[in-house]
Amino acid sequence: MSTDRPVRIGLQLQPQHADYADIRRTVAAAEEAGADIVFNWDHFFPLYGEPDGKHFECWTMLGAWAEATSRVEIGALVTCNSYRNPELLADMARTVDHISDGRLILGIGSGWFQRDYDEYGYEFGTAGGRLNDLAAALPRIRDRWGKLNPAPTRDIPILIGGGGEKKTLRYTAEHASIWHGFGDAETVAHKCGVLDGHCRDLGRDPSEIERSAGVRDAPEKDGPALYEAGVRLFTVGQDGQDGYDLALLRDWIAWRDEQNRR
Template sequence: MRVAVQIAQELADYDVVRRAASEAEALGVDAIFNWDHFFPLGKDRAGKHFECWTMLGAWAESTGRAEIGAMVSCVSYRNPDLLADMARTVDHISGGRLILGIGAGFRDWEATEYGYEFGTPAQRVREMGEALRRIESRLARLNPPPTRRIPILVAADGPRALRLAARHADIWHTFADGESLSRKSRQLDDFCRELGRDPAEIERSSFVEGDPWEVGPELLRRGIGMVTVIVYGPEYDFGELRRWLAWRDERTT
């Protein structure tokens, strides 16, 4: 089980966010994520907030071991070929530590505020499929190429999006839990087999909260290989993250 943290870049000055990322890496996290939003997720839309990809370029320099990425980039916010180039660049700056997270988006008002069209869920999933194809094509043509095959994380829960994860993802991120998680994981396995792909090639990922000694074994049983603890600004309390890291380390010693 890998343990990651999502540092929500809201309600805090950037130097506080940067220190939080450095502290998380010093604690021993496997990956550090931010999120691809333009405003805080709470009710205070006017609160402090920063854009994710320029921040990832800075994290590529200010961190040195943990993988980094956005959980997840909304495909409608950036031209897919440009996004591939951005990912390749951050991959080089970080020394091969980028995870490229992709999702269809869910905040219609946020897209409208920034002038992006926001279609129906079905339209957004189709757009995600086209974006994934273009991203993979562009990554294969860039000079210089990425330092490694950049892992692609796809956030998906519906059948159409799960099929895209089966085709393109190195990591599948789900918001499901319990039996719903197991059912969706079996669906992903079935789509992989239809496509001639080994389901074991795809790491399973979810957000997590609660006592890891109670929650962790159940997640492992259901196939989760990476959990992400969310911390919010401006305090960035790492108490829960420390417990998950202690549980991870206890299992591996």
């Protein structure tokens, strides 16, 4: 795995427990602070805090963010494959790609939050079945991109989130340019090794896939070990329960700049 990629910093701006005006201001503030990417997530209800608290939908929000920003990349961390037909999702992504002048990342995963499924009428099924559906969807998305007029402005980066070693990481090796994982540095390093193995099996250069992880603590605590594990995209999570505070994001941006000067 290549380790010569620059460090990048993302913000997962969780669209829960906040008014949209606050979310929009925070997107603009993150861009001004120097973030590389701003993500939301693809759910219909809050994941923590008051379960019936304020919450907004993912993809309509991304279309608005495409107009509200001018530099940062944007995307979902991650889109639930189950909620939209793959051809429709491909067209939505292509449209936001154009609105943003080529700044969309298509983050995608197999889905897991059962309340979303139950209340919005999707079949929850099994984890294995949802992963199989994701495997079927990914080539359909790429195929649809090749048929759309106008075509996407660029080869839209696909980010796959999840750590399943037999299926998710293999799909990542086959289709993605970014992998987003979870856990401590030791866990992430192990998963990166598995991903590298899948790349070799498929004849793909592992260095083509950027490694990403979520961070919750100060960069001095989490940064060095995750960096050593191969992570180059570090994403800070923020929700609106107590108002959005970008102090931790700014610390990570400063750490990024220091690392990239070396």
